[in-house]
Amino acid sequence: MRRYDLTNARWRKSSYSNGEGGSCVEIATGLPHTVPVRDSKIPDGPVLLLGPVAWTAFVRTVAHG
Template sequence: MPQRSYSSGTGGECVEVTVDLPGLVPVRDSKNPHGPALVFTVEAWSAFVGVL
């Protein structure tokens, strides 16, 4: 799955987002690729990143 990773630049806050699931946005800690993911609707994720 295509993924995009984002970090704070200091190496502490890293997230990975999968972008190819229609209507859903799974997000996980990129430092723990086998750990759990939070799954948001596209609308919820857009509202979240729109506030940043």
Template sequence: MTSGQADLSDAKWRKSSHSNPDGGNCVEVADGLKGVVPVRDSKSPEGPVVIVGARAWSAFIGLVTHGS
């Protein structure tokens, strides 16, 4: 799925809890879209968005949080 297939005009973006408070290297995700998680660079909110399947995102976060 590409961002052209998802309406993100009303997306509620939130920064990672691990984002640098000085504005560096921040990832944002949007919640509330059925089955997908949009991901973008907070320094470039008008830039590209990667759309990840919700199950894949959950597995990724689990691995990042808890290791293998």
């Protein structure tokens, strides 16, 4: 099992976020072949690590409701 050090990860909040505490996700960039995803309301919580194919499928599914 591969381990990733996300201590210095640069997290980016979804453009669909708002300042009212709604549901939103953050992703980190810079890891090859991996997209770390977390709940922006729980920055120290669990992180989901997605491969590029899974990330693309996730984004398409969300975009199509």
